[in-house]
Amino acid sequence: MSDTSMSTQRRPISSYLLRRPKVRLLGLLALPMTWIVGVYIFSLFLLLVTAFWNVDPFTSLVSPAFNLENFRLIFTNSAYIATSIRTLFIALAVTTVCVVFAVPLGIFMAKIASPRLRNALAVAITLPLWAGYLVKVIAMRLVFTEEGFFNWLMAPLGIRGPGFSIPIVILTLTYLWFPYMALPVYTAIRQIPPILFDASSDMGAKGFMTVYRVVLPLIVPAIIAGSVFTFSLSLGDYLAARFTGGSTQMIGSIIAANINLNPPVAAAYSMVPITFVVIYLMVARRTGSLERM
Amino acid sequence: MKRKNQVLFGALAVAAMVISSCGSDDGSADVEISVPDIPMHESMGDFEGELNIVNWSGFVEPAWTDKFTADTGCKVNPRVAGTSDEMVTLMRTGQYDIVSASGDAALRLIVGGDVQPLNIELIPNFSDDIAAGMKGNVYDTVNGKPYGVPIGRGANLLQYNDTITNGAPESWDVVWETDSPYAGKITAYDAPIYIADAAVYLMYHEPDLGIKNPYALDETQLAAAIALLKQQNTIIGEYWSDPVAQITSFVGGNTVVGTSWEILRKFAAQDNLKTTLPVEGSTGWFDSWLVSATTKNVNCAYAWMDYTSQPEVNGAIAVNFGMAPANVAFCGSSAEAQAHCDTFFAEDEEFFERIWPWTTPIETCVDGRTEVKCTSFQDWTNAWATVKG
Known part of the structure; x- marks a missing residue:
C-alpha cells in the first residue's frame, strides 16, 4: 500500500491516466487524429468539393456552387479519357515490371546469395531512395537522350533507344518505385521456412515448380503491398512524363496545367486516379491479401 | 495546311492590310474593354518603408x-x-x-x-x-x-541545329507540317499561350481564316489553330516548359528545330545551335x-x-x-x-514589329471585332489539353 502511494506521488500523470481510460485514449490519439482529420481528410475534402464549384472564365476565381459541368468535361473530352486510360496502362505496366524484377531478385537474395552479397544487394536497392526524386528523373533523362549514355553504350550492337516516349516513362517510374516492391517481396521470401523448400524437393518438385507452387502463393500479400505503392505512386506522377515522356501526357500533367487556371477541373480530374486506387484496393481486399499484410 | 492558292490569298492579304492600316497597324488598337474604375495615384507622398x-x-x-x-x-x-x-x-x-x-x-x-x-x-x-x-x-x-x-x-524564336539543317529554315513550316524533314525531332512550348504561335502561322498561310491578331480568335479560328497543333503533335519530339529540359534536348540531339529564347541558345553554348525569325513572324513576351x-x-x-x-x-x-x-x-x-x-x-524595332507580344485572350476581341465573341484564356486552356491527347 505504501508503495503504491509512493509511486502515485512520484508519477502523478501516469496514475491520473491509469484511472481515466478515456483521457488516456484521447491523449494517445489527439495528435495523429488532428493530423489525419484536420490536415489530411479536411484538405482532401476541400479539394474534392471544389470539383463541383464554378470558376470565372476570365479571372479564374473560384466560387461555391453545385454543378457537374467539370465532370461532364472529363467524361466527354476524348483527350481526358485517352489520358486516363494511358495513365492506367502506365501504372499497371510499372507494377508488372516491378514484380517481374523483384521476385527473382528476392529469391536470389534470400535463398542463394552469400550474406555479404545479400547485404550489398540490399544496399544497392535502397541506395536510390537516398537521392532526390527530381535528380533521378533528370538522370534518366540524360541516360536516354539521343547522344546519351544508353545510345553510346548500345551503339556497337546497332541498338538505339526509343527516344522520350511511354516506354521510357515506364522505365523511369520503375526505377523510382522499385525499392517499394523489392523490399517487401524480399522480406516475405526470407520469412518462408527452409523446411518448405525441403518438403517441396522431397516430393519431387523442381526449382520452378517450387517457386510457382510454394513461394508465389506465400508472397502474394507482399506483392500486393508493394503494388499499392508502385501503382498509386505511378498514377499520380507527372514529372517523369514531363522530363522523359516526350509528348506523353499523364493525368498529373493535366491536373498541373489546370491547377492555377481552373482549379475545379483539376479537382474533378483528381477523382479519376482516386477512383482507380479505390477499385484497386477493393480488388486486393477481395483476394484477402490486405488482411495478411 | 499547305500553301494553297497562295498568290490569290497574298493579294487579298495585301488588300486587307491596306484597309486595316487605316485603322491600326497591329490590329489591336481602338478596342474598348470594360475595366473596373480604379483611381490613379495623383501625387507623390512619403515613402512607406x-x-x-x-x-x-x-x-x-x-x-x-x-x-x-x-x-x-x-x-x-x-x-x-x-x-x-x-x-x-x-x-x-x-x-x-x-x-x-x-x-x-x-x-x-x-x-x-x-x-x-x-x-x-x-x-x-x-x-x-x-x-x-x-x-x-x-x-x-x-x-x-x-x-x-x-x-x-524577348521573342519566341525558331532555334535550329545548323549541322543538321545546313542553314536557317525560312519558315515555321519545319515545326508544323507533317512532311517536315525533322519530324520526331521538334520541340514546342508547353503552355496554352502557344496556341498563338499556331495562329501566327495560320495568319500567314491561311489568310481566308481572317485572323488579324493571334490573341483574338473566334471559335472557328481557335478550332483551326487546334487542328494545326494536333497535326504538330504527331511530329513533335518533346514539349518544353522547363528551360533546362529544352537546353538538354537541343544539346543531347533529341531536338533539331523548335521554339526557343535567345537566352536559352546562349546558355546551351554550342556554336551549331542558332536562332532565326522566320518569315511568318512570331510571338514574344x-x-x-x-x-x-x-x-x-x-x-x-x-x-x-x-x-x-x-x-x-x-x-x-x-x-x-x-x-x-x-x-x-x-x-x-x-x-x-x-x-x-x-x-x-x-x-x-523592325524585328519587334514582327513579334506579337503575349496577351491574355479575352472574350472582347482585341483586334476590334464586335460582331463575334472571341475565345477566352479558359477556352485556350481546355483546348490545349486536347492537343496533347
Whole structure:
C-alpha cells in the first residue's frame, strides 16, 4: 500500500491516466487524429468539393456552387479519357515490371546469395531512395537522350533507344518505385521456412515448380503491398512524363496545367486516379491479401 | 495546311492590310474593354518603408535593390513566381504591391481590377528612351490608360541545329507540317499561350481564316489553330516548359528545330545551335511593372518603377535575365551593353514589329471585332489539353 502511494506521488500523470481510460485514449490519439482529420481528410475534402464549384472564365476565381459541368468535361473530352486510360496502362505496366524484377531478385537474395552479397544487394536497392526524386528523373533523362549514355553504350550492337516516349516513362517510374516492391517481396521470401523448400524437393518438385507452387502463393500479400505503392505512386506522377515522356501526357500533367487556371477541373480530374486506387484496393481486399499484410 | 492558292490569298492579304492600316497597324488598337474604375495615384507622398514584389527570377537582386533601399528607405521583399498564372494568383491575395507581369498575365490583372492605372508624370524615367514598341500595347494600355511600365522583352524564336539543317529554315513550316524533314525531332512550348504561335502561322498561310491578331480568335479560328497543333503533335519530339529540359534536348540531339529564347541558345553554348525569325513572324513576351489596386505602399511602388527605368538599372535587369531592355539608352552606355542590346535586338524595332507580344485572350476581341465573341484564356486552356491527347 505504501508503495503504491509512493509511486502515485512520484508519477502523478501516469496514475491520473491509469484511472481515466478515456483521457488516456484521447491523449494517445489527439495528435495523429488532428493530423489525419484536420490536415489530411479536411484538405482532401476541400479539394474534392471544389470539383463541383464554378470558376470565372476570365479571372479564374473560384466560387461555391453545385454543378457537374467539370465532370461532364472529363467524361466527354476524348483527350481526358485517352489520358486516363494511358495513365492506367502506365501504372499497371510499372507494377508488372516491378514484380517481374523483384521476385527473382528476392529469391536470389534470400535463398542463394552469400550474406555479404545479400547485404550489398540490399544496399544497392535502397541506395536510390537516398537521392532526390527530381535528380533521378533528370538522370534518366540524360541516360536516354539521343547522344546519351544508353545510345553510346548500345551503339556497337546497332541498338538505339526509343527516344522520350511511354516506354521510357515506364522505365523511369520503375526505377523510382522499385525499392517499394523489392523490399517487401524480399522480406516475405526470407520469412518462408527452409523446411518448405525441403518438403517441396522431397516430393519431387523442381526449382520452378517450387517457386510457382510454394513461394508465389506465400508472397502474394507482399506483392500486393508493394503494388499499392508502385501503382498509386505511378498514377499520380507527372514529372517523369514531363522530363522523359516526350509528348506523353499523364493525368498529373493535366491536373498541373489546370491547377492555377481552373482549379475545379483539376479537382474533378483528381477523382479519376482516386477512383482507380479505390477499385484497386477493393480488388486486393477481395483476394484477402490486405488482411495478411 | 499547305500553301494553297497562295498568290490569290497574298493579294487579298495585301488588300486587307491596306484597309486595316487605316485603322491600326497591329490590329489591336481602338478596342474598348470594360475595366473596373480604379483611381490613379495623383501625387507623390512619403515613402512607406517597404515594397512587396512578385517577380520573375532575376528581376530583383541585391545588386540594385540595396541602392534603392538606401535612397528611399523602402525595404524590398521579393517573391519569385514561376509562371504567369502563379503571378496572377499571388497578386490576387492582396499581399503584394507590384508585379513584373508578362502580357499574358497583365491583361487578366487589369480587367480583373487587381491593378491600378498609372500616373506616368510621376515616373520621369518613363521617357522617350523607352523603346517605342514597348509603349501603348493592348496588354498594358487599356482604353488609353497606361497600366504598366515596361521592363524588357524577348521573342519566341525558331532555334535550329545548323549541322543538321545546313542553314536557317525560312519558315515555321519545319515545326508544323507533317512532311517536315525533322519530324520526331521538334520541340514546342508547353503552355496554352502557344496556341498563338499556331495562329501566327495560320495568319500567314491561311489568310481566308481572317485572323488579324493571334490573341483574338473566334471559335472557328481557335478550332483551326487546334487542328494545326494536333497535326504538330504527331511530329513533335518533346514539349518544353522547363528551360533546362529544352537546353538538354537541343544539346543531347533529341531536338533539331523548335521554339526557343535567345537566352536559352546562349546558355546551351554550342556554336551549331542558332536562332532565326522566320518569315511568318512570331510571338514574344513583353514584361512590365504593374501596381496592385489595393497597395499600401504606392509611393514606394512608383519610386521603384522610376528607379528601375533608369538606363543602368533597367540594363542590369535585362542583362541578368537575358532579354532586351526597355530603356534603350542603356545600349549606348558601354561596348558590353551595346553587344547585349545587339544580341537581343533591343534597338531593332523592325524585328519587334514582327513579334506579337503575349496577351491574355479575352472574350472582347482585341483586334476590334464586335460582331463575334472571341475565345477566352479558359477556352485556350481546355483546348490545349486536347492537343496533347
